[in-house]
Amino acid sequence: MTDQQPVLQGELRTNEPLSSHTSWRVGGPAKQFYRPFDQADLARFLQQLPADEPLLWLGLGSNLLVRDKGFDGTVISTSGTLKAMQFDGNLLHAEAGVYCSRIAKQAARQGLQGAAFMSGIPGTLGGALAMNAGAHGSETWQFVTSVTTVNRHGELMQRPAEAFDTAYRHVKLPEGEWFVSATLRFSPGDKQVESNLIKQLLRKRNSSQPANQPCAGSVFRNPPGDFAGRLIESADLKGVRIGGASVSEKHANFIVNDGSAMAADVEALILKVQQQVEAKHGVLLTPEVHIVGEQA
Numbered sequence: 001m002t003d004q005q006p007v008l009q010g011e012l013r014t015n016e017p018l019s020s021h022t023s024w025r026v027g028g029p030a031k032q033f034y035r036p037f038d039q040a041d042l043a044r045f046l047q048q049l050p051a052d053e054p055l056l057w058l059g060l061g062s063n064l065l066v067r068d069k070g071f072d073g074t075v076i077s078t079s080g081t082l083k084a085m086q087f088d089g090n091l092l093h094a095e096a097g098v099y100c101s102r103i104a105k106q107a108a109r110q111g112l113q114g115a116a117f118m119s120g121i122p123g124t125l126g127g128a129l130a131m132n133a134g135a136h137g138s139e140t141w142q143f144v145t146s147v148t149t150v151n152r153h154g155e156l157m158q159r160p161a162e163a164f165d166t167a168y169r170h171v172k173l174p175e176g177e178w179f180v181s182a183t184l185r186f187s188p189g190d191k192q193v194e195s196n197l198i199k200q201l202l203r204k205r206n207s208s209q210p211a212n213q214p215c216a217g218s219v220f221r222n223p224p225g226d227f228a229g230r231l232i233e234s235a236d237l238k239g240v241r242i243g244g245a246s247v248s249e250k251h252a253n254f255i256v257n258d259g260s261a262m263a264a265d266v267e268a269l270i271l272k273v274q275q276q277v278e279a280k281h282g283v284l285l286t287p288e289v290h291i292v293g294e295q296a
Helices: 040-048 100-109 116-120 125-131 191-208 230-234 261-282
Strands: 012-019 028-036 057-058 064-066 072-077 085-088 090-093 144-151 156-162 165-167 171-172 177-185 245-247 256-257 290-292
Touching: 040 177, 064 261, 085 171, 100 116, 100 125, 100 191, 116 245, 125 171, 125 177, 144 191, 156 191, 191 261, 245 261, 256 261
Parallel strands: 028 072, 057 072, 064 290
Antiparallel strands: 012 028, 085 090, 090 177, 144 156, 144 177, 165 171, 245 256
């Protein structure tokens, strides 16, 4: 009698173009692309993968540059799945695929304050946890009380927030573990005040950031005591172009795709911005964007 592999309920694709799943709309194919049905299905899928299989976790595909040769491994997509969320008083239990903007809106409707900043984060909770995403003076991890992670063997583990070292746009996660859900604590507030704040923040975002062109959010981290956008603009880089990629005229810390860019154009422009800002200001900007895949 032979052991049978458990049946998977998710969606598995091969040679899936990642340009369809990233907000820059660039990137080559993934060898495998899996969208799990739920946490249990995700655990079963991971248990069946080879131990050395390269893994890439993908939410809305912001804050990510996939090179043109693609990703020679397995992409696990949480967009459109792992989206359960439930409020318990001032606590929110949410899975990694929940959109940050949804958290902000639902928290406001529950009469909770603190989550409004998430309305401007163009990603999922999983990505926000992984990079301690923030905006308007707030960061994700200041609200986290506990998380659930999964490892390469499909084992789910609960950990308190105190178990993690977090900093500006950085979270130290045990190697071979990924976030699948979290509990966040917000404060009691006023529904109307919070809803109005969300509208105000979104208006500010839309007026100051490129909203109608493919981009990945902020490209560089702000250096201590300064702003990456200010340094880039003062280095006369607004509008500078390589191929179909250009530094946004609206906000210098954004690189936009005119529809014809390759990932190589974006990466070359990132390097050019770094070099020119360092030459003018003596500051080496650190990319906030994660770059994955093999060089062409």
